Amino acid sequence: MDKNQLNQNIGPYVQTVNVEPEVPSEPGTQNIIQPEASAEPSESKKLERLLCFLSLGLYILGPSVISIPLYLLEIVGVSETPVMSVLSSIGSALGSISYIAAWVLMIIARVKFKKSVFAKVLMWVYIGIFAVSVLAVIILIISCIEFLRSCGL
Amino acid sequence: MTNMFNVSIANMRFPIYSTIVIGSIILGIVMACIIMYREGLKRSTIIYTCLLTFVCILVFGLGLNVTLTGNLRSIGFTGAGGALGLLIGACASIFIHRDHEEEMLASWVVSAPLMYGLAKTACHVAGCCYGIPYHGRVEIIYESDHISRFPVQLTESAVFTLIFLIGLILLLATSKPILTSKIVIAMSVIGKFSLDYLRASHYESETALSENQILALCMGILALVLINTLDRIFLKKKGIKNG
Numbered sequence: 001m002d003k004n005q006l007n008q009n010i011g012p013y014v015q016t017v018n019v020e021p022e023v024p025s026e027p028g029t030q031n032i033i034q035p036e037a038s039a040e041p042s043e044s045k046k047l048e049r050l051l052c053f054l055s056l057g058l059y060i061l062g063p064s065v066i067s068i069p070l071y072l073l074e075i076v077g078v079s080e081t082p083v084m085s086v087l088s089s090i091g092s093a094l095g096s097i098s099y100i101a102a103w104v105l106m107i108i109a110r111v112k113f114k115k116s117v118f119a120k121v122l123m124w125v126y127i128g129i130f131a132v133s134v135l136a137v138i139i140l141i142i143s144c145i146e147f148l149r150s151c152g153l
Numbered sequence: 154m155t156n157m158f159n160v161s162i163a164n165m166r167f168p169i170y171s172t173i174v175i176g177s178i179i180l181g182i183v184m185a186c187i188i189m190y191r192e193g194l195k196r197s198t199i200i201y202t203c204l205l206t207f208v209c210i211l212v213f214g215l216g217l218n219v220t221l222t223g224n225l226r227s228i229g230f231t232g233a234g235g236a237l238g239l240l241i242g243a244c245a246s247i248f249i250h251r252d253h254e255e256e257m258l259a260s261w262v263v264s265a266p267l268m269y270g271l272a273k274t275a276c277h278v279a280g281c282c283y284g285i286p287y288h289g290r291v292e293i294i295y296e297s298d299h300i301s302r303f304p305v306q307l308t309e310s311a312v313f314t315l316i317f318l319i320g321l322i323l324l325l326a327t328s329k330p331i332l333t334s335k336i337v338i339a340m341s342v343i344g345k346f347s348l349d350y351l352r353a354s355h356y357e358s359e360t361a362l363s364e365n366q367i368l369a370l371c372m373g374i375l376a377l378v379l380i381n382t383l384d385r386i387f388l389k390k391k392g393i394k395n396g
Contacts, residue, residue, distance in 0.1 A: 071225060085223030092219040096212050103208055104245050107201050111249060130208060138171050 048113040052122055055105035059126065062098020066091045102126075173275035174230060178210055181268030184317075188260035188324065189253075198250045198257075205249075206242030206261065210268075213238030232269055233368040239265055240376055244383065254387055258380065259330030262337050263320035269341075270313030277306035284308075285356045305351045312348065316340045331384050335377060342373035 070091045073084060106126060109119035182203050189199050217234030218227050243261040247254045276282040280295045284305030292301040320337040324330060346366050349355050355363040 088225050089220050089223040092216050092225075096216040096220075099212060100209055100241065100245075103205055104249065107205055108249055111197070111201065127204070134175070134211065138175075 044113065048109055048116050048119065051105050051109040051112075052116070052118045055102045055109065055122060057102075058098045058105065059102035062102065063095040066098070067095040170275045170279040170281075171230075173278065174272045177268050177271030177275070178207070178235070180271060181264045182207055184267055185260045185264040188263065188321075189257060192253055192256035192260065194253050194257060195250075198246075198252045202243070202246040202250065202257065205246055206239060209238035209242030209245075210235045211238070213241065232272070233365075233372050235268070236265060236372055236376075239268075240379060244379065247383065254383070255330040258383065259324055259334045262334040262376075262380075263317065263324055266313040266320065266337065266341050267317040270310045270317065273306045273310040273313070277304065277310070282306055283353050284351050285353050302353065303351055305348060308351070309344075309348050312344045313341070316344060331380060331387075334380055338373055338376045338380070342369050345369040 070084075070088055073087075103126060106119060106122045109116060110123055113119060185206075186199055186203060189202070190196075194202075211230075214230045214232075214235035215228055217237060218229055218231050219225055239261055243258055247257055250257075273282070277293075280297060282305070283295065284293070284303035286300055287303035288301050289303070291304055293304045294301055316337060319340065320333055323333045323336060327333065346369050349363055349365050349369070352363075352365070355365070
């Protein structure tokens with residue numbers, strides 16, 4: 001009796017019977033199937049790495065490439081020119097956007113690939129740097145105020 | 154007229170200001186978390202949304218002034234920047250998680266007036282954003298200039314806390330998150346716009362509209378356009394779901 005005919009005769013009990021899939025027994029075909037099965041995880045791993053590296057790139061390059069030269073020019077004293085004013089506006093906007101984009105990409109990586117160690121490390125590094133930055137800004141403000149008070153201003 | 158509550162404010166140290174501002178932001182985030190939890194959002198969604206929105210509020214709150222003025226020395230926290238950051242953070246989270254989108258948006262919009270209202274107490278303590286010269290039952294005198302002033306910061310605190318409470322009641326009672334968000338934004342813009350007339354900066358500038366009022370109007374329009382666009386996307390999605 002054919003296998004399909006047998007299944008039809010058994011009816012609902014076919015769900016409990018563990019029927020083996022019809023795999024061709026030629027040795028050559030197994031070599032074709034195996035890479036296909038492992039292709040999916042490697043694709044997702046590629047996407048996970050792409051997201052994480054893109055996030056890291058935006059986190060480091062965005063604010064540093066755009067903002068740090070502007071701050072250095074500000075210290076030198078070129079800030080009074082109108083060109084510098086426009087550059088400051090654009091630099092500040094792009095720096096903020098790239099910083100936020102880095103956070104967004106990291107969170108997408110964390111949500112999509114929950115077991116990703118890279119994304120987890122990125123998240124804790126970002127949180128750590130952010131917390132230290134907030135504390136540093138508060139301490140800087142306190143020290144500036146104390147300095148001005150001591151000068152009698 | 155006798156002054157019943159003649160309060161004299163000493164020059165307070167600046168750290169109190171930043172501590173109250175960050176504290177009020179954190180309190181607003183906690184409130185948004187409670188609303189999101191009550192609306193049935195996943196725990197991971199709530200945690201990541203809070204993280205992203207907190208970062209956005211601080212980054213845009215500090216950066217907006219520099220972007221608008223083009224002067225790096227003008228870096229400082231602004232309410233409009235914080236509101237823009239909150240909107241960007243909430244919208245980005247909606248597209249990342251796709252989990253109870255309308256409720257997530259409403260929880261952040263409803264919590265925003267609470268953050269602003271509580272942060273205004275910091276202005277009262279620090280002595281910035283003070284009111285017009287005024288002699289009445291409740292007047293504030295700062296030691297820096299010894300002028301009786303209208304307590305506009307405390308009035309803003311009370312008004313925005315009231316807006317938060319109205320929004321919260323509307324959200325819980327009507328279960329119409331998008332409508333609630335629009336009402337809260339409209340009330341906030343009207344509140345901010347009208348109370349700015351009681352600020353000394355507006356009184357002294359002698360212009361019809363101050364920068365704060367223009368910013369408030371722009372932010373309100375931007376928020377309403379954004380919510381309308383998101384609403385259309387949600388409706389489209391629901392239409393696809395229903396077939």
